[in-house]
Amino acid sequence: MLFNKLPDDIFAPLSGQNRQVYQSVLLELADLFFDEDLIDPFIAKDLVRSTIENAVVKLGVRRWVAESEEEAELPTSSADYTNRIYRRLVQTGWLEEEQKIYRTYVLLSPSVSYLLRNLVSIARLEKRSYGGTVLNVLSSLESAINDPVGRGITLSEAADTAAEFSAHLTDMMLGLRELKISLAESHNPQEIVRGFFDRFVEHILVSDYKTLKTKNNPFRFRRQILSLLRDLQFDTLKVEMLTEHYQMQYEIESETAEAMVHQHINRIIRIFESVDQRLAIIDDFRYQLEKRVADTVRYMDKTTPGMAARLSRVIAKLAEKDGREIPPVQSLDQYGFISPSSIRSPVRRRVETAPRVITQQQIDPKVLYMRQLFKEWKARREVKVDRIEAYLDRHFLNGENLVSASEFTIDSIEDYICFSYVRHLNSLGKKARKTAERYQIEFDEEYVRVADMVECRGFKIHRNNA
Structure with a gap:
């Protein structure tokens, strides 16, 4: 001992x-x-x-x-x-x-x-940096996982660093409690302000405390640390390699080395899982300290000279009535120190928004069905060159090289779209150039009716053998 x-x-x-x-x-x-x-x-x-x-x-x-x-x-x-x-x-x-x-x-x-x-x-009690400590744990843990045979001992260093970090959080909470008690017992505004800056800001406050409230806070790696440790717990091969490395470094038995490996893993997990609760306690103490100091600074310069004499005269006037009759207050200007407006309500602390589960909104199946029908109808009306080619090839099956307008059939909306663009292949641009070169169209002066659906100017289509 x-x-x-x-x-x-x-x-x-x-x-x-x-x-x-x-x-x-x-x-x-x-x-x-x-x-x-x-x-x-x-x-x-x-x-x-x-x-x-x-x-x-x-x-x-x-x-x-x-x-x-x-x-x-x-x-x-x-x-x-x-x-x-x-x-x-x-x-x-x-x-x-x-x-x-x-x-x-x-x-x-x-x-x-x-x-x-x-x-x-x-x-000397120098201020600590949370960011460096968390990164030190992460780098040591990554070294142990990536090279358990050569650098497995860094897992022990990560556990020691995490334990030291946990002890510092505890010391910080106790220091804030002690400072709160000492400031509460003090009635001198100057001593309260001086004690706050000398003891809290210079000695207790962490050097990168402000970064804890930003998106670049050092605890953004905490989830990564916990994920690595949980994966390591169920990776029997790496645990076995770490056990062998511990056994060689500490010169202990295999069972003791394996128990030490799991002990170090569980220690880091416990510490980083409880960080949020401990920081909430520290933040609560910090809020109370800053509120008391802010109130002290706010009212330091609001004391009116001669206030004690005024209070003495008011009490003396009240004593003349033997305490049985209190004169009515005619104006708040004279006795403003007892008016309701002089009682300042404390500032409400900002309450953190509670997390809520975001659920996906359920869409009515009828709406989904109508959307699908609309997509299918839109797809059927779409102009595609391959559809037009298939439509033309269907009418040149018998080896014929000439088809007139009256010989075309229209059995569906796709056939209607294809027939409408057969007469205007050149208007489809580059994507239909090869198809337009394979056929030649000749228009007549007479109008014909096609499939009892379309009435158009008569034409004949020749298919080029080349």
Whole structure:
């Protein structure tokens, strides 16, 4: 547990009356020990002491409380402060000394180093980015699915990132609750506004919170993540390959590795399925905070000078009547602060439109039947060259090369359309050019009646043998 990994007095410097000094010193030491360019974790003692002295000078320590009975005299210089702080950090386990030949080096144990990194992250509490976290989970998941043999371990990284993201959402909700309570207890408008911007906007609010309300919000990949995970759950081959990769990486048994794979998959699914509900809670807290601050700003400049004196005089006049008779209000201008118009109704929160199922409108079968009949009737009236050719070939079946107008038959609406355009093949343009070249028409001066339906000018059609 915790006490088996950390020294017993590790938190003593941060719990005493000099904790502000030790906090500043530890933050400076964190920049020294966690430097990205640092190759050797063993740092010279002189460099550590100079870093502590710089922190003392920067902080400008003026007050120091004795931490033991042996410290009768208070420090008189920055060097004295540095010596006491350094000895205290070594005694409580924050720093460890190691002798190498003639020089003394200072280092951090692994557990203390991890503790210091987390304390620094709490102290600085930088804003998070939802978009980067979601994309990190998606890319790790895609790598594990596309190459389960070589990159299957990225599924574990995706689960850890999702768990860290879930913990950050919880911390954000708790931070908003704490801020709401502190603002509710404050009666100073300036403190309310300052606390809102210093604590909410600068520390709690997510850096890309506004993008959550746009079409390019980072959670647009959530559906893709859930789809990939659900497909992976039922892909026995890839699950087996991931199990083998887990077994090789963690050096565990096959059953344990398979259980770990399913545990990581289910963890990511649970987290991303509950995102909407958790964001709704966060948005509710945010709305309450912003409403209180907006009301505070709205009424900060509406206090009338001398209002307290006016209230005192009104109460004194009411007291003269022994509380039994209240003078009628003749004008709201004089006592406007008690008028109904001065009571401001709260702004209603915008309610999200509930989703509804869109059903396809059912069309009357009779209407569909009439549409079909109309399409068929329109198709029968359509002029097509192939129909005209078939109509002409039907009348030249006996090998004859000449057919007169009276010999044509009209048995249907299609025949009527074809007969109407037989006399005008050239008017059909390019699409009927080949057909027009195969036939030659000669008109007469007499009118004939065809199939007891059409009366037209007589003609004869010759079919060219070529």
